[in-house]
Amino acid sequence: MNCSRVLSPLRRSVLRRFLHGKPQIKINGKVYDEHPEYTNVSSTVLNLSDRSLHLKPAHPVGILRKQIEDKLNSTSNSFQLYNNFRPVVTVEENFDSLGFPQDHPGRSKSDTYYVNDKHLFRTHTSAHEVECFGNIQEFCPKVTSKTPTEKPGFLITADVYRRDEIDRTHYPVFHQMEGARVWRRSAEKCADGQEPLHIQKMRHDLAKLEKQLREESGNLVVQDDVSLEGNPKQSYMSDLEVDLCSQHLKRSIELLVAQVFNKKLESMGCKKSEAEFQVRWIKAYFPWTTPSWEIEVFWQGEWLELCGCGVVREQLLLNAGYDKDSTIGWAFGLGLDRIAMLLFEIPDIRLFWTQDERFHSQFREGQITKFKPYSKYPGTTRDVAFWLPQTQEASTLSPIHENDIMEIVREEAGDMVESVKLIDQFTHPKTNKKSFCYRINYQSMDRNLTNNEINEIQENVRRELVQKYNVSLR
Numbered sequence: 001m002n003c004s005r006v007l008s009p010l011r012r013s014v015l016r017r018f019l020h021g022k023p024q025i026k027i028n029g030k031v032y033d034e035h036p037e038y039t040n041v042s043s044t045v046l047n048l049s050d051r052s053l054h055l056k057p058a059h060p061v062g063i064l065r066k067q068i069e070d071k072l073n074s075t076s077n078s079f080q081l082y083n084n085f086r087p088v089v090t091v092e093e094n095f096d097s098l099g100f101p102q103d104h105p106g107r108s109k110s111d112t113y114y115v116n117d118k119h120l121f122r123t124h125t126s127a128h129e130v131e132c133f134g135n136i137q138e139f140c141p142k143v144t145s146k147t148p149t150e151k152p153g154f155l156i157t158a159d160v161y162r163r164d165e166i167d168r169t170h171y172p173v174f175h176q177m178e179g180a181r182v183w184r185r186s187a188e189k190c191a192d193g194q195e196p197l198h199i200q201k202m203r204h205d206l207a208k209l210e211k212q213l214r215e216e217s218g219n220l221v222v223q224d225d226v227s228l229e230g231n232p233k234q235s236y237m238s239d240l241e242v243d244l245c246s247q248h249l250k251r252s253i254e255l256l257v258a259q260v261f262n263k264k265l266e267s268m269g270c271k272k273s274e275a276e277f278q279v280r281w282i283k284a285y286f287p288w289t290t291p292s293w294e295i296e297v298f299w300q301g302e303w304l305e306l307c308g309c310g311v312v313r314e315q316l317l318l319n320a321g322y323d324k325d326s327t328i329g330w331a332f333g334l335g336l337d338r339i340a341m342l343l344f345e346i347p348d349i350r351l352f353w354t355q356d357e358r359f360h361s362q363f364r365e366g367q368i369t370k371f372k373p374y375s376k377y378p379g380t381t382r383d384v385a386f387w388l389p390q391t392q393e394a395s396t397l398s399p400i401h402e403n404d405i406m407e408i409v410r411e412e413a414g415d416m417v418e419s420v421k422l423i424d425q426f427t428h429p430k431t432n433k434k435s436f437c438y439r440i441n442y443q444s445m446d447r448n449l450t451n452n453e454i455n456e457i458q459e460n461v462r463r464e465l466v467q468k469y470n471v472s473l474r
């Protein structure tokens with residue numbers, strides 16, 4: 001790589017360079033030393049970082065974000081909004097503070113873009129939970145936050161980064177919204193025999209939500225899962241507290257899901273009263289919440305997973321500086337891109353990132369409209385087949401991960417690649433050598449590609465595979 005090259009002519013906030021012989025990366029004004037074993041962030045990802053699509057008022061992701069924020073704040077304006085967190089966070093913020101075990105697969109270099117051994121491109125918005133919990137002044141007396149808030153909840157929307165496969169629904173950068181809400185516990189019993197104040201408050205908050213749900217979303221059919229079998233509560237909370245907190249969490253998410261999908265039904269010309277739709281709750285596991293769930297929506301014949309959530313583990317609140325036993329609360333994390341694709345009927349996730357006016361001119365602030373393809377450019381497939389080097393076959397842990405192959409193609413083809421699929425794999429019966437064949441579909445969303453152009457990219461992909469992983473091309 002040319003070390004002094006500015007990676008993007010438009011955005012000088014990202015720069016790779018050498019200082020006193022040490023490779024460094026400058027991202028958003030901060031300089032990070034590269035790490036020989038950890039640094040794996042690609043130029044493609046550096047160039048995509050910080051485009052802030054979620055802040056563009058007339059971009060599908062931005063329209064969806066605003067719609068959810070407005071809805072969740074419409075009941076009681078309890079959520080502080082955070083939309084400007086920078087994408088590089090510490091390993092501590094992204095994993096340790098949330099209780100991820102050391103051997104969690106999400107930590108591996110094949111799944112995550114590392115800047116160095118201590119910094120990475122956040123893999124989820126949960127990376128900011130501890131900081132945001134710490135900003136809730138009333139709840140967190142020990143910490144003097146630089147950005148305190150009076151609100152007992154927050155919503156964080158940001159771009160998140162994962163090494164992954166290449167197809168129409170996967171892109172190395174996508175968007176999530178994190179939500180959370182807390183209640184400060186009061187004494188167990190009130191003198192006058194009434195329930196403790198926080199229980200009264202939770203009942204009040206829940207009743208308001210339920211009323212709003214009934215009024216606005218009578219067409220939502222919910223299949224709940226209220227059993228806590230295999231989904232344990234925390235011992236510091238009473239059964240009643242867990243129940244109220246979980247209900248408040250579930251009703252809040254139902255409200256936002258109903259709002260989003262009802263808007264879609266409306267835009268399709270359906271009447272709410274005639275168009276029922278279903279969601280279901282399913283037990284889940286996340287290291288920093290218990291009990292935990294996922295919500296799925298039944299849409300066009302399929303159950304789609306929308307969002308993970310749960311009752312926040314006390315350890316997380318302690319990490320944020322809260323006093324022991326002082327607080328209870330919930331959190332959720334919602335992926336925005338798939339929902340936006342479905343609402344705006346966008347067939348390929350790459351379109352979100354295009355600079356083409358024919359895409360952007362179609363959307364208006366506050367409106368859900370169906371995307372009209374401006375034209376379909378043909379795709380061309382090329383196969384690349386190779387033997388793994390002998391030394392790797394003996395070891396069970398292959399140093400080439402499928403995501404490494406995806407990364408090479410992304411790096412060479414950019415948004416000209418539509419998908420990459422493993423189409424053949426076998427082990428030679430005599431030599432025991434392993435062979436793989438991947439099919440790359442080259443197709444641009446914005447223009448026709450020439451054969452020469454594709455051949456050149458394909459040659460580069462082949463060369464990089466040999467250079468980086470010492471494979472033998474077939």
Ligand code: DAH
Pocket residue numbers: 123124125126178179286289307308309310331332333334
């Ligand atoms: N961060 C999780 C993910 O990316 C989603 C999530 C699950 C967020 C549960 C939460 C939560 O806050 O409580 O898969």
